[in-house]
Amino acid sequence: MDESPRNVERLILSFKAKLDATLKDGTTYAADSAVWYVEALLNYSYGYATALGCTFETDSVGTTVDSNGSNGYTLTQLNDVYEYLEDKATENIPDDHYIFAIDVSLAVNGGQTTFSGVTGYARPLPVFKSTDEDDPGYWYWGDALGMCGPDMGNNIGMDAADIIEGFVNATAEYDYFTNIEYEYVNFNDYPDPNFPFTDQYLGEYRLFSYADTTGINDDFCLSPSHINYYGGQNGVIYIVKDLEPTNKEFAYCIVIPWTIVNYDIDTHSIYIFYGIPNERP
Numbered sequence: 001m002d003e004s005p006r007n008v009e010r011l012i013l014s015f016k017a018k019l020d021a022t023l024k025d026g027t028t029y030a031a032d033s034a035v036w037y038v039e040a041l042l043n044y045s046y047g048y049a050t051a052l053g054c055t056f057e058t059d060s061v062g063t064t065v066d067s068n069g070s071n072g073y074t075l076t077q078l079n080d081v082y083e084y085l086e087d088k089a090t091e092n093i094p095d096d097h098y099i100f101a102i103d104v105s106l107a108v109n110g111g112q113t114t115f116s117g118v119t120g121y122a123r124p125l126p127v128f129k130s131t132d133e134d135d136p137g138y139w140y141w142g143d144a145l146g147m148c149g150p151d152m153g154n155n156i157g158m159d160a161a162d163i164i165e166g167f168v169n170a171t172a173e174y175d176y177f178t179n180i181e182y183e184y185v186n187f188n189d190y191p192d193p194n195f196p197f198t199d200q201y202l203g204e205y206r207l208f209s210y211a212d213t214t215g216i217n218d219d220f221c222l223s224p225s226h227i228n229y230y231g232g233q234n235g236v237i238y239i240v241k242d243l244e245p246t247n248k249e250f251a252y253c254i255v256i257p258w259t260i261v262n263y264d265i266d267t268h269s270i271y272i273f274y275g276i277p278n279e280r281p
Helices: 005-020 031-046 075-091 159-168 224-231 236-243
Strands: 053-068 098-109 112-124 176-186 209-211 249-260 264-277
Touching: 005 031, 005 075, 031 098, 053 075, 053 176, 075 098, 075 112, 098 264, 159 224, 159 236, 159 249, 159 264, 176 236, 176 249, 236 249, 236 264
Parallel strands: none
Antiparallel strands: 053 112, 098 112, 176 264, 209 264, 249 264
8 A cells, every 4th residue: 555645644535435425335345454444534533643641541442243254344334333433432531631542453253343442542731831920830850750849749740851842842833744754862962052051060952961970960950941941942942943854844742851870960852753734624
């Protein structure tokens, strides 16, 4: 199969048109094609895998149809399967979550086939704006340590990397992309000649790094000013724009906190994803 994005989209929409037709044609689908089309249409219609979340839940459902052996599965059968999985996926969305992705599989048992759907639901990251009226607060650098300073003890399970990631992802103008590619950036790939902070041991880079060579690091507490810098136009957004390929746009990023043990450096690295933006129909 030619899997160029436009051809894939055309196949998905053609399948949707066949399901929507009052009179189903005589097309039948082999098992692997049946799974591909049902799963593709579900994710095209409801999945938002480019919108990153901070907690995930899954839900599993299944429905059974009569197997037709080598004759495959009819459009009528796949319409019933699709509608069942669609209804369950949308009915079971937990509060404050969205559908991240749906995985479809099938199992044949004698004269029957069970189509199963596993839906992943994500809770969106809080979108923190770098404005006085929506202050991002104080956050530990990483390790899911939560907030610090005057906000100590709040939101354990998240950290500054999540908040910076949320800042930057909020600048994406679309939520559906094809032809995705990515760039990986280490903290020391982008020094900042105008680095605005004078914190001892804080690296003068557009990505966070903190190296205390005198002993084991205390966990660094990023202030709102730090968060606004690293998540702003002179921090990660600068890198995003600098690396943007021709004819593609920023889709999303993943900011990763990690420690270089041998050098006692706490830092962030980043995966930046770009793609060709598409409007959903």
